[in-house]
Amino acid sequence: METFKSKVWVLGDDIDTDIIIPTDYLALKTIGDMKKYAFSPLRPELAGQIQPGDVIVAGKNFGCGSSREQAPEIIKALQVRCVIAKSFARIFFRNAINNGLLLIETPDLTEQVEEGQEIEVCVNHCIKCNGKEYPIASLPQNLVDIIQAGGLVQAMRKRNGLEPLE
Amino acid sequence: MGQTLIEKLVTRNIQRHEEQTGIHSVTAAKAGDIVTVSVDRVMIHDIFIPFVAEKFEEMGFPKIWNPDKVVLIYDHLVPASQQDDVRHFKIGDAFAAKYGMKNVHRSDGICHQLMTEAGYVKPGDVVFGTDSHTTTYGCVGAFSSGIGYTEMASILGTGSMWIKVPETIQVKIEGVLPAQVTSKDIILTLIGDLGADGATYKALEFSGSTIENMTVASRMTMSNMAVEAGAKCALFTPDEKTADYCQISLTEQETALKGDTDATYCQTITYKAEDFVPVMACPSQVDLIKPVSQLAGTKIDQVFIGSCTNGRYEDLEAAAQVLQGKTISPFVKLIVTPASRQIFTEAAQSGIIKTLTAAGAIVTHPGCGLCCGRAGGILSDGERVVATNNRNFLGRMGTSKVEIYLASPVSAAMAALKGEITPP
Numbered sequence: 321m322e323t324f325k326s327k328v329w330v331l332g333d334d335i336d337t338d339i340i341i342p343t344d345y346l347a348l349k350t351i352g353d354m355k356k357y358a359f360s361p362l363r364p365e366l367a368g369q370i371q372p373g374d375v376i377v378a379g380k381n382f383g384c385g386s387s388r389e390q391a392p393e394i395i396k397a398l399q400v401r402c403v404i405a406k407s408f409a410r411i412f413f414r415n416a417i418n419n420g421l422l423l424i425e426t427p428d429l430t431e432q433v434e435e436g437q438e439i440e441v442c443v444n445h446c447i448k449c450n451g452k453e454y455p456i457a458s459l460p461q462n463l464v465d466i467i468q469a470g471g472l473v474q475a476m477r478k479r480n481g482l483e484p485l486e
Numbered sequence: 487m488g489q490t491l492i493e494k495l496v497t498r499n500i501q502r503h504e505e506q507t508g509i510h511s512v513t514a515a516k517a518g519d520i521v522t523v524s525v526d527r528v529m530i531h532d533i534f535i536p537f538v539a540e541k542f543e544e545m546g547f548p549k550i551w552n553p554d555k556v557v558l559i560y561d562h563l564v565p566a567s568q569q570d571d572v573r574h575f576k577i578g579d580a581f582a583a584k585y586g587m588k589n590v591h592r593s594d595g596i597c598h599q600l601m602t603e604a605g606y607v608k609p610g611d612v613v614f615g616t617d618s619h620t621t622t623y624g625c626v627g628a629f630s631s632g633i634g635y636t637e638m639a640s641i642l643g644t645g646s647m648w649i650k651v652p653e654t655i656q657v658k659i660e661g662v663l664p665a666q667v668t669s670k671d672i673i674l675t676l677i678g679d680l681g682a683d684g685a686t687y688k689a690l691e692f693s694g695s696t697i698e699n700m701t702v703a704s705r706m707t708m709s710n711m712a713v714e715a716g717a718k719c720a721l722f723t724p725d726e727k728t729a730d731y732c733q734i735s736l737t738e739q740e741t742a743l744k745g746d747t748d749a750t751y752c753q754t755i756t757y758k759a760e761d762f763v764p765v766m767a768c769p770s771q772v773d774l775i776k777p778v779s780q781l782a783g784t785k786i787d788q789v790f791i792g793s794c795t796n797g798r799y800e801d802l803e804a805a806a807q808v809l810q811g812k813t814i815s816p817f818v819k820l821i822v823t824p825a826s827r828q829i830f831t832e833a834a835q836s837g838i839i840k841t842l843t844a845a846g847a848i849v850t851h852p853g854c855g856l857c858c859g860r861a862g863g864i865l866s867d868g869e870r871v872v873a874t875n876n877r878n879f880l881g882r883m884g885t886s887k888v889e890i891y892l893a894s895p896v897s898a899a900m901a902a903l904k905g906e907i908t909p910p
Contacts, residue, residue, distance in 0.1 A: 334682055334771065338879040343858040346533050347563060347570045361881030381683035384716065385879060387618040389537065389634030410687050410718055411618055415634035462520060462648065472636045476545035476643065485544060 322443040326375040326401050329366065330435040331359075333379035337412065340383070340391040354390055355397045372399035375439065379405065379430050383412025392416040402441065406430055417463050418472035429454045488746025489514065490654040491721045492689040495629045495743060499523045499612050503646075517653040517750070522646050523629075525555065527606050529615035530638060531597045532560040532571075535578040537635040538616065538642070547643030550585045556642065557589040557606055558582055559597040562854040567861035595826025595852035598622040598710065598794040602702075603826055608732050609724035609740045614641060619794055619876065621717060624690075624709035625702055626732055627724035627743050632713065652689040652718045653752040655680075656745070659696040661759035666910035668804070669704035670796060670874065670894035672696075672757070673711045674765050678775030679755065686716030688752065691745050696759040697722065702731040703798045710795045711876050714772045764910050766872070767892035770880045778897050781907040787869040789814075789902040790883075791895050792823025792850075793857040796874035799829050799838075801895040806838045808899035808910070809845035815905030820847040821863050827852055846902075859883040872901040 338361065345357045358367040376395070382405035383391060392415045395403060402422035416423050426447060433439060433449050440448040447454045459467075469475035474484050489497065496515035503524040512519055530538050535558065542550075550556060558578055563571040575592070582590050594600055598619055601607050609627035614620065616638050623630035633647070641647050657676060677684075690712050697705070705722045712720030722728070723744040729736045745751075764778040791797070791805050802824060814820050822842050824830040830852055833839045839849055855861030857875040865871055865884035870891065873883070878890035891907065900908045 336877075336879045338877070338882055342881055343533075343562075343860045346860075347568060347574060349570065349573070361879075361886040381686070381716065384682055385618065385877065387616055387620075387632040387634055388534070389636060407683060407686065409683070409716055411632050411634065414637065418634060418636045460520070472640055473541055473544050476547075476640050480546040480643075482546040 323440065324401060325438055325440045326373055327371065328433055328435060328437050328439055329370060329374060329376050330430070330433060331376060331378040334381045334384055335378050336385035337383060337388050337391045338385055341388065341394050346388060346390060351390060351393045351397045355394045358394045358398060367398065370398045370400060373401050375401050375441070376403045377405070377430055377433055378403065380407045382408050384409035387411045387415070389415040389419070392419050392421045396421045404429060404447065417466055420467050420471040422467070424456050426454050426456050487750070488748035490517070490689070490749040490751065491691045491723060491743060491745045492629060492652060492654055492719065493517065493749070495610060495612070496521060496523060496651050498610055498739065515651045517651050519651045520648060521651060522648050523612045524646050525614060525641050526611040527555050527557065527613045528638060528641055529557045529559060529597055529601055529613070529617070529620065531562055531615070531617050532564065532574045532578060533562040534616040534635045535574055535581065538638050539577055539581045541636045541639035542642050545639055545643055550587065550642045551645035553586040553588070556587045557591070557601065558587060559591045559600055560593070561596050562858060562860060564593060564853050565851065567855065593827065595828070596794045596797065596854055599797065599825035599829070602626060602706065603828060605732065608734060609728055609736065610743055614638065614647060618713050619710050621713045621720050622706055622710040622794065624712070624720040625706040625722055626728050627722060627740070629719050629721070631719050650687070652687055654689045654691050654745070655685055656751040656754040657690055657692050657757070658754065659692070659694040659757045659759055661696055663696060663759045663762060666896050667762045667764055668894040668896060669700060669707045671762050671765050673708040674767055674775050674892065675762060676755070677711065677715045677767070677773050678765070680715045682714065682771065682773040683716045685712065688717055690717050690720040692720070692722050693745070698725065701800060702727055703800050706798070707795055714876060764894060764897050766897065766907070767878055769889035769891065770878050772878055772892065778893070778907060779909045781891070782909055784907040785870065786818060786872050786901055786906060788819045788821065788863065788865060788871040789898050790821050790823070790856055790863060790871060790873040790875065791898050792821070792825065793854070793875035794825060795876045796895050797823055797825030797829065797852070799832055801874065802829070802833045802838050802842065805895045805899040806841040808896060809903065810841055812845055812903060814846035814902040817905045818902050820902040821850060821856060822847045823850045823856055824852050856883070872898050872907065874898050
């Protein structure tokens with residue numbers, strides 16, 4: 321089972337897609353151009369501080385709002401290892417899976433973890449933090465298939481008999 | 487066992503799909519089933535077109551499953567306000583030409599208004615769009631939902647999409663609404679009661695005499711905002727009003743599209759129409775709902791009447807009735823944006839535009855720029871706006887220190903008149 325340790329950034333409830341990436345930057349040419357504006361209405365400094373492998377922990381309804389898929393793509397481009405939240409908004413959830421971004425729902429961790437702390441994530445099993453274990457539920461198989469294929473583009477390439485993209 | 491409206495819709499879609507493909511799925515869809523639906527129509531808007539095109543090419547499909555089922559609409563970036571915007575139109579035009587898509591709207595208005603107004607959606611259809619407010623088409627009894635650009639690319643190749651059949655929250659409203667209370671006040675009240683995540687992964691199904699007496703345009707305001715409570719879709723039973731609006735006759739199958747009395751609902755919420763009052767969503771939470779009377783006296787800098795939520799003819803008419811023969815506060819800017827070119831034309835012909843401009847309004851081109859803070863009407867630190875659109879997120883219409891109050895066109899027009907929030 322895949323296990324990793326990560327530093328945590330903590331955000332609140334209802335982190336909407338306009339906070340993750342404001343509309344002003346949606347027509348920039350690439351996700352790379354957009355990613356420095358991630359979370360800018362709330363914490364303009366955050367995008368520059370997140371290190372590859374870090375984890376975001378948030379409250380309920382993470383990703384609510386727009387269907388803009390740039391939101392999970394930017395989080396992936398910042399090399400955030402996974403987002404852990406009490407709950408996720410529906411469209412964001414699908415978009416994240418389709419881009420191979422790991423999302424973990426768990427109800428109790430958010431209040432128990434402080435920013436900068438290290439936690440251990442055992443995928444499909446639990447999160448370890450301050451000596452306590454927080455169980456996490458497994459994803460449905462059709463979603464696991466998409467993530468394992470490397471996202472929906474790769475899954476469709478496979479369906480069309482093409483080699484995976486680099 | 488009885489079925490909810492969404493369960494019936496999905497069942498009907500799968501039965502039609504079976505006839506076309508021979509693939510047997512479920513005989514009667516029920517909440518929780520993961521099924522593949524065949525798609526009747528898709529909508530792609532300008533801001534995501536380059537991404538859809540890129541993902542589609544990467545997926546390696548030789549052609550689009552049915553180019554006539556695809557509608558491309560330029561609305562968020564029209565007219566262009568930044569150099570990069572033009573690239574989206576060029577890529578959209580090239581994509582349409584390469585794959586033979588003819589339904590391209592370059593200056594006709596806002597996507598959700600056009601999809602229903604131009605007859606792209608009818609009762610019983612399954613429709614996906616790249617904008618979250620695609621839930622709007624539930625106003626005519628279609629299952630419609632917002633998706634990202636990668637899923638849109640896969641639909642363009644396959645004509646189908648997997649969904650989990652949602653549980654349904656039934657919302658029953660009986661009686662006659664008080665004067666000056668609109669469907670916007672109903673949906674804001676409901677979002678306040680459910681919370682911004684209260685309908686996540688669920689369908690909303692509206693019924694009752696208040697709903698039956700409501701215009702399709704008013705229903706549209708409600709299905710549009712359902713996503714603000716996290717809903718996957720928001721459905722109204724197709725009726726004679728729907729048929730008139732869609733300019734069709736309802737078939738036997740379509741009149742059967744209603745929730746059964748013995749259907750299983752995960753929650754039922756009942757309202758009496760007489761209990762509703764004008765309300766606003768306060769900064770910066772769409773579920774922070776307060777009666778307008780409690781907010782009276784709050785000074786404002788700008789009013790915006792428009793968007794896919796409330797830019798319809800009846801909304802402009804309601805605002806014009808408030809402003810008729812009067813002048814707005816000299817300290818306020820009033821911006822009115824009809825949702826489509828057709829609405830603009832009708833409002834110009836009937837004299838509504840003249841009434842609004844005589845009162846002090848600026849009337850702009852149809853489009854999404856103001857609502858998403860992309861172009862026009864941007865506000866700055868400490869400024870307040872009363873707006874009829876669907877989101878008051880932090881930084882949505884300017885800086886993150888702008889305060890956005892969401893309201894009905896009636897409440898918005900009242901605020902413009904007085905320069906402060908005022909009960910109708």
